[in-house]
Amino acid sequence: MIRSEILKEIAPILNPHLIVCNIGLPSQELHMIDDNERNFYMLGTMGLSSSIGFGLALAQEKPVISIDGDGSVLTNLGTLPTIANNAVGNYTLLIIDNGSYGSTGDQPTYAGMKTNLTDVARACGCENVIEVQDKDLGPVLQQAVDSDQMTIIVCKCDSGNIKLPVITLDPVVIRHRFMEAVKA
Amino acid sequence: MNIDKKIVDDLVANNVSFVTTVPCKQLAGVIEEVEARDEIFHIPSNKEDEGMGLCAGAFMGGKRPAIIMQNTAIGVTINTLATLTQLYRMPLPMIISYRGELREPVACQVEMAVHTKALLAQLNIPTYHFHWKDDVQEFDNILKYTFMCNKPVAILTDANFWGGYGDQ
Numbered sequence: 001m002i003r004s005e006i007l008k009e010i011a012p013i014l015n016p017h018l019i020v021c022n023i024g025l026p027s028q029e030l031h032m033i034d035d036n037e038r039n040f041y042m043l044g045t046m047g048l049s050s051s052i053g054f055g056l057a058l059a060q061e062k063p064v065i066s067i068d069g070d071g072s073v074l075t076n077l078g079t080l081p082t083i084a085n086n087a088v089g090n091y092t093l094l095i096i097d098n099g100s101y102g103s104t105g106d107q108p109t110y111a112g113m114k115t116n117l118t119d120v121a122r123a124c125g126c127e128n129v130i131e132v133q134d135k136d137l138g139p140v141l142q143q144a145v146d147s148d149q150m151t152i153i154v155c156k157c158d159s160g161n162i163k164l165p166v167i168t169l170d171p172v173v174i175r176h177r178f179m180e181a182v183k184a
Numbered sequence: 185m186n187i188d189k190k191i192v193d194d195l196v197a198n199n200v201s202f203v204t205t206v207p208c209k210q211l212a213g214v215i216e217e218v219e220a221r222d223e224i225f226h227i228p229s230n231k232e233d234e235g236m237g238l239c240a241g242a243f244m245g246g247k248r249p250a251i252i253m254q255n256t257a258i259g260v261t262i263n264t265l266a267t268l269t270q271l272y273r274m275p276l277p278m279i280i281s282y283r284g285e286l287r288e289p290v291a292c293q294v295e296m297a298v299h300t301k302a303l304l305a306q307l308n309i310p311t312y313h314f315h316w317k318d319d320v321q322e323f324d325n326i327l328k329y330t331f332m333c334n335k336p337v338a339i340l341t342d343a344n345f346w347g348g349y350g351d352q
Contacts, residue, residue: 020241040244042268044266044268045233045237045264045267047237048234048236048237048240048264050237051234051235051236051237051241052238052240052241054238054241055202055237055239055240055241055242055243055244055245055249056242056244057245058202058238058241058242058245059202059241059242059243059244059247060245076231076233076234076237078229078234079230079234079237081230082227082234082238086227171271172273175244175273175274178244179244179246182244182246
């Protein structure tokens with residue numbers, strides 16, 4: 001499965017929750033599949049999906065899921081020790097690991113070579129790291145959201161993209177409606 | 185007057201309850217004070233752009249954030265300031281150790297110091313420079329201004345303000 005197929009499949013699980021979605025195609029795909037006010041679409045700052053989502057999870061009690069990619073986690077690898085050492089139960093980090101920089105033309109990442117992000121997350125001190133194949137993600141994600149323990153999911157899948165338009169929502173509108181959803 | 189205590193008192197008085205830090209020797213005292221306060225959740229960052237991501241999330245979660253870092257971080261965070269903090273219009277007080285200014289003993293620090301104000305000006309970031317100890321009296325107003333206008337705001341604090349690098 002490629003990322004857009006995965007997002008389509010897990011959209012009903014994501015829907016009730018606060019989602020911080022990675023820059024580029026992941027946000028565009030989520031926007032196309034199930035746009036709602038609980039989605040925070042990143043329009044810039046590659047690498048910070050995990051940090052933004054984690055800050056949000058620390059600041060309030062609702063479950064938060066950060067959708068990240070292997071390339072983006074590699075960009076902000078320092079995030080994993082921070083998350084590990086301040087673990088909070090309402091946070092789930094979903095790393096869609098397709099071994100490539102999807103939004104820029106599927107150039108290979110080191111996560112698709114020798115670097116194993118599951119091992120990296122564990123070595124950084126994350127206690128509940130689950131590696132899962134794309135077709136098995138749904139139940140694992142549901143369980144992670146329902147549990148009181150912070151979970152890092154590394155979802156292995158194929159690289160590949162679909163063609164779709166950029167998000168034209170104003171960033172302040174994205175932020176405002178998201179903050180209203182946080183308060184609701 | 186204890187500057188460290190005054191800065192953190194003002195943070196608490198302005199309901200800043202989420203503070204991330206990347207250390208600098210000049211900031212050691214204020215970081216220690218942040219860590220000691222029950223009203224503030226302190227989360228050290230590994231890099232300043234990561235810290236700004238944490239602050240963005242905390243702000244959207246209803247907390248008032250702040251970041252404490254060195255001026256070299258301006259070189260690291262320009263993209264984050266432009267495409268996260270400014271693009272989504274979020275407030276962020278940045279308490280910055282202004283290394284490489286008067287009374288600086290480490291020559292290399294001057295190389296980023298000479299770019300710091302120019303970079304902040306290019307980003308249209310409101311910038312205040314604390315050089316004398318009494319300049320800290322403005323801090324409370326700066327915090328109120330930051331959360332009024334929803335912008336990142338820089339407070340540059342040089343070695344003279346802290347009483348001289350290494351001989352505080």
